[in-house]
Amino acid sequence: xxxxxxxxxxxxxxxxxxxSAKSLGSGSNHMHARISKLVKxxxxxDLDALVTSHLPNVRYLTGFSGSAGIVYISRDFVTFLTxxxxxxxxxxxxxxxGNSDISxxxxxxxxxMNEISRLSAGRERVAIESxxxxxxxxxxxxxxxxxxxQLIPSTDLIEQIRRIKDAExxxxxxxxxxxxxxxxxxxxxxxxxQPTERSFAQLLEAEMAxxxxxxxxxDTIVGAGPNSALPHAQPTERTIAKGDVVVIDFGxxxxxxxxxxxxxFVVGQPTLRQxxxxxxxxxxxxxxxxxxVAGRRAEEVDAAARxxxxxxxxxxxxxxxxxxxxxxxxHETPILGSGNxxxxxxxxxxxxxxxxxxxxxxxxxIEDMIHVxxxxxxxxxxxxxxxx
Numbered sequence: 001x002x003x004x005x006x007x008x009x010x011x012x013x014x015x016x017x018x019x020s021a022k023s024l025g026s027g028s029n030h031m032h033a034r035i036s037k038l039v040k041x042x043x044x045x046d047l048d049a050l051v052t053s054h055l056p057n058v059r060y061l062t063g064f065s066g067s068a069g070i071v072y073i074s075r076d077f078v079t080f081l082t083x084x085x086x087x088x089x090x091x092x093x094x095x096x097x098g099n100s101d102i103s104x105x106x107x108x109x110x111x112x113m114n115e116i117s118r119l120s121a122g123r124e125r126v127a128i129e130s131x132x133x134x135x136x137x138x139x140x141x142x143x144x145x146x147x148x149x150q151l152i153p154s155t156d157l158i159e160q161i162r163r164i165k166d167a168e169x170x171x172x173x174x175x176x177x178x179x180x181x182x183x184x185x186x187x188x189x190x191x192x193x194q195p196t197e198r199s200f201a202q203l204l205e206a207e208m209a210x211x212x213x214x215x216x217x218x219d220t221i222v223g224a225g226p227n228s229a230l231p232h233a234q235p236t237e238r239t240i241a242k243g244d245v246v247v248i249d250f251g252x253x254x255x256x257x258x259x260x261x262x263x264x265f266v267v268g269q270p271t272l273r274q275x276x277x278x279x280x281x282x283x284x285x286x287x288x289x290x291x292x293v294a295g296r297r298a299e300e301v302d303a304a305a306r307x308x309x310x311x312x313x314x315x316x317x318x319x320x321x322x323x324x325x326x327x328x329x330x331h332e333t334p335i336l337g338s339g340n341x342x343x344x345x346x347x348x349x350x351x352x353x354x355x356x357x358x359x360x361x362x363x364x365x366i367e368d369m370i371h372v373x374x375x376x377x378x379x380x381x382x383x384x385x386x387x388x
Contacts (some may be wrong), residue, residue, distance in 0.1 A: 030168045031098050034061055037161045039075055048123035049074040050157060051116060051141075054132035056328040057158040059256055063097025064090050070112060072119050079103045079119060081112045113137075117144035127154035159333050163325060164347035169257060170371065173327065173349055174379055176213070176259035177369055179252040181382045183207040184263065191246060191267055191388045197222040197235035201250075208252045217251030217258035217330050228264070229363035231320055231355060242268040245362035246388075247355075251330065258330045260351050261380045262367035265388045274364075277314075277356050278386060281364045284308045284354040288322050288336075289368070292350060292376045298340040305354040306338075314356055323351040326369060348372040349379065 038061070042050060050073045052058060058069045062080055066089055070081040080102050082090050087106045094102055105115050120126050126145075128138050130153035142151050165173065187204050195203070201220040208216065223233030224240040228247040240246055249262040264281075266274055288305040302322040309315045321337030326349055334342040336350060344350070350372060355365030366384070371377040 029098070030166050031061070031063065033166070034161060035073065035078060038073055038158060041157050041161070042073070042075060042127075045127070045154070045157070047125050047127045047152060047154070049120065050127040050129075050154060052129050052132070052158060053137075054129055054158075056256075057129070057132075057162075060158065060162055060328055062090075062099055062102060063093045065093060065256060066090065070116070072116055074119070074123070077103065079105055079115070081105045081107070081115060083108060083112075113140060113144060116141060120145045120149050123149055125150050125152050127152045127157065129153075129157075130155055156333065162327060163333055164345055165327060165349055165371075166347075169327060170349070170379075172255040172257035173259065173369065176217075176252045176254035176257050177261065177380045179208055179211045179213050179254060180250060180259045180261055181380065182211055183213075183252070184248070184250075184261075184382055188265070188388060191240055191265060192242075194239050194241060196237045196239055197224055197227065197233075198237055200240065200248075201235040204248070204250060208250075211252075213252035213254065214256070215253050217253055217260060221247065221249035221262075223247045223363070225362065226360055229357045229359050229361060231357060231363070231365070240267060245270075245274055245364065247363055247365055249365065249367065256328055258326055258328070259380065260326050260330060260353075260367060260369060261382060262353055262355075262365045263382060263384075263386070264364045264366060265386050267388050270387065274362065277358070277362075278364050280309065280312055280314060281354055281356055281366050282384060284318075285352050285366050285368070288352040288354060289370055289376050289378070292344065292352060292370045292372055294344055294346040294372055294374060296344050298334045298336045298342045298344065299338055301336045301344075301350075301352070302338050302340075305352075309354070309356070317356040317358060318354060319357060320355070322354055323367075323370075325350050344372050346373055 053070045058071050061071050066086040072079040186207050201222045205216050221233055222235045224244040224246045227233045228245045244267050246265045251259040284305040287308045288301050291301045291304040305322045306315055309318050323336035325332030325334055350370055351367055352370055353367030357363035369379040
């Protein structure tokens, strides 16, 4: 039996009641709450409307999971725009998400642009997401709507709302994490049969798919021996051999939500040096997790792990930030790194993933998904025993 994670999930007392209510139509309540929060932010920012084509934001607001969609959100109505390929799918998904009151416009790109122009008539300030919109889109739209409507570049209006996960999102993230946990449990023993890095990654991804993952959260990382010292190692044809340290960083997706977990294993008995580094990373992660509470600054979480490793003269081997937000995207706000003074908020989900990398020898990283509350709660539940 593998040792479970050292921090257990800690949800609000009514969490199960909220989740159970999902079958009674809470999905519509969640969607309406998200749109209401966004409308409030529009008013606070003196904006009349916002145009988003960033697909994670589109899905967050509407439930649409296709590859082409735009949402036009004003203070008094919401319109979803797509092309003919997604006519039936979008109407079905919006209805299933409780968004039947959102208007659907179907047309080609030129027709969609004309519709956005029509919707903007009489408005003064319309925001376009500056990080996600193509500049040509903004120029074309400005030409259509004329000088009377000012296009305003916006940043993170929706992403800041997405930071706080509602019960439906926590359920999806927990399900994705459970799929990943079970997939690793089912495949881990194969490490001792000397697979290649690439073949093990493929087996792990296939097992996640069998268990219900829609797709891997990202390209699975499997790095063995010296390759484990590469933080984002790409699986190769290198055979995993006895004595190798193996870093496995992977995730599943469920209803569009991503899981993210890293575990490090050793095939056979570890050396004293390997064991010391592994224990150092375990303790550094505990320091980070203990700091993941509402009201704490993101940089303080990073510092908790980094300062612990500095006391061991190992901080120079920790070469990335300690974590990041996770949800509809694998990397979301906030980044838990040095210099980030954003304050953690109740309901966020972030990762804690310190690592130590000894170039040419081996590397060790441990990563879990943490639910931010008055106390931290670990969503990933795979244990920390590492000898295979």
